[in-house]
Amino acid sequence: MTRAYNFCAGPATMPEPVLSRAQDELLNWGRSGASVMELSHRSPEFQQIARNAEQGLRDLIHIPGNYSVLFLQGGASTQFAAIPMNLLRGKRTADYVRTGIWSDKAAEQAARYCEVRIAADTRATGYTSVPEFSTWDLDPEAAYVHYTPNETVNGVEFDWIPETGDVPLIADMSSTLLSRPIDVSRFGLIYAGAQKNIGPSGITVVIVRKDLLGGAIPETPIPFDYQVQNRDASLYNTPPTFAWYLTGLVFDWLKGQGGPEAMAVVNERKARKVYEVIDAGDFYSNRVERNCRSWMNIPFQMSDTSLDSVFLSEAEQNGLLNLNGFRAVGGMRASLYNAVPESGVDALVAFMKDFEKRHG
């Protein structure tokens, strides 16, 4: 098999030009005589790689100067702890909006450090909607408001940003960052595991407003103290250098594609093509309300669940990989991140139509 179309929710497919470039220079980067992964993280060569990556991200989503950009380890799951550890700043409570499995996990881990108030919740209705902002029970004394603009498992995505006034807004953008433009200035902190639209797994981007730095509780492991990593340009300890380098290549590639503004047009169209097949009849279904269906992650079911394994194995034979749903949910899911080409979506749509014709 040559390279297939890969709909994995993460670690996700990478842009092929990025992999090809990394392959070309894997044994000898530039004229350094060494692989990027063999460069000292303190060397001028790596510092240049690191700073270029940061600038690439700053350019792509227009990050204001009063925000720090950190490249950390540990994934979003570590940030679920690091956020309360760093941002409680003496406050006792934090507000969490629960719209899927990942915001639930974020709230669960935060409860180890503070009183978590669930300010809005769609669990009872199966995480198929985004709660109306007018119903949110926000506490003006909360340390922050946390939400998950795109739920990777449930396929629920906000197309609006809550207005939380003086209470900093925190967003887990792991599966939506760079897929469309965002106004960074509306947020106190944005974080994202790289393994969707940014790079390989093993590196995590944190974008934090600088006035929020400096309040970490003493129990915070130093590599996760935002103030320390801001001071040290994310080099307090040895960073995942090769993963960091790959993020820079992805940012360069994305600039060449026109950035999030251009990707939003493509991503909306890619998603629409799949939802149209799902909605065309009763064979496939997606339970998410239409005003908050994700562009990035599209879960879908067939009424006859015994067909799931047939669908998945035939898809794989047709070079359409990783269409299985999240392990705890089942069914199918197509993740359509930036690096999934539109030709891949066209192939998926054709396959879905053909499968329905044969089995419907």
Place this chain on the structure above:
Amino acid sequence: MTRAYNFCAGPATMPEPVLSRAQDELLNWGRSGASVMELSHRSPEFQQIARNAEQGLRDLIHIPGNYSVLFLQGGASTQFAAIPMNLLRGKRTADYVRTGIWSDKAAEQAARYCEVRIAADTRATGYTSVPEFSTWDLDPEAAYVHYTPNETVNGVEFDWIPETGDVPLIADMSSTLLSRPIDVSRFGLIYAGAQKNIGPSGITVVIVRKDLLGGAIPETPIPFDYQVQNRDASLYNTPPTFAWYLTGLVFDWLKGQGGPEAMAVVNERKARKVYEVIDAGDFYSNRVERNCRSWMNIPFQMSDTSLDSVFLSEAEQNGLLNLNGFRAVGGMRASLYNAVPESGVDALVAFMKDFEKRHG
């Protein structure tokens, strides 16, 4: 420049056959149609990669069955916090042996979680020796005893294992693991950042005796709770999949070299060649006592420090990279990890002799 000899202390040089193999399959692993970094961490393909890597390490250092092997993120600097968070188990104090910059950092971070007792210390004499075991002030009530068998910056290495009885012995083996045989059964926990003898930066190996699991304090971020990661085979959250894969390739390569037993013979000889040049006259010096000189990291000075920059730039022109000392220490340092070929050491030794002839 083609590939040079790289004496970096870490991220360190990788075995060239490992990089070549990774290069060959970077866009398409096996017949999967995807790069390793694009495989789901829950896929059978990646699970096989992960389990092979673990088994490779188990085979190389004969890890007993009552030890768990974890592959985590965050580096040794995160373990400096994770160890007290996981292993205090209700105790109030922990014993630390301070023999260099890294054991000092470990003790400093542990002091955020418990009372740290410095059981032995060579700071006053400049970290040039290993303290006699008979002088150690060990507390039988301590939660554990922590030491650093090889100090990467100071070039001090233990060639013996302390006997701490019922108090678990914890070792930061970042820069010595796999360089020689060890008796894992003497330890409660061994940890190592990968970026010396194991793989690229961004992945950390923790080998922990299973009876020590389960006591994490509530403030422990879940991805660093050993019990949780043991239960989930280090897949509680998305692991650094590509780095994990590379560790497996390194373990395979090392098996082919004859394992730590064979490497110890080579490593002793490589180090001896460099120490012999240093000791042959007054031009170079190394201040570490001869009974504890590191095989892995050899710091050295010239009496005329104004020659340092000349040495380093001429070395680089000769394809001998990263011989600068640790930033806070200065001077020179040659790190001779497993993947530094003996031909590289021979080239270094020839260069040092020639440089002395011209400048001595």
